[in-house]
Amino acid sequence: MPTPHPFALLLGLLRLLTAALLPGDPHSSLGLTVLAAATALVAAAGTVAALQVLGRVLARLLGARAPQAVRDGTLRRRAWRTAFLPQRDPDARGRRRPRAPGAAPTAA
Numbered sequence: 001m002p003t004p005h006p007f008a009l010l011l012g013l014l015r016l017l018t019a020a021l022l023p024g025d026p027h028s029s030l031g032l033t034v035l036a037a038a039t040a041l042v043a044a045a046g047t048v049a050a051l052q053v054l055g056r057v058l059a060r061l062l063g064a065r066a067p068q069a070v071r072d073g074t075l076r077r078r079a080w081r082t083a084f085l086p087q088r089d090p091d092a093r094g095r096r097r098p099r100a101p102g103a104a105p106t107a108a
Helices: 006-017 030-082
Strands: none
Touching: none
């Protein structure tokens, strides 16, 4: 006899324990379908409630700085990326001219 899957064992145990609570014939699968639908509904409601609580906690932690924190992070990442780009115009205003290859620096 092959060993049953643990999940199948748990479902069988659940069916045995809840057989008295299910409407209709205990040998029909309609009662188990109703139980599965109710379980899925409760799980979905629990997930929504947990996400709402998590949203409130994050809003309290970040406060009104949430949009500012996102903007700061975006600007920081953009500055980090552009710091390593080659300079497109080396002759732009405010940039020093590069030294000639053979010229020695003048002593001050």
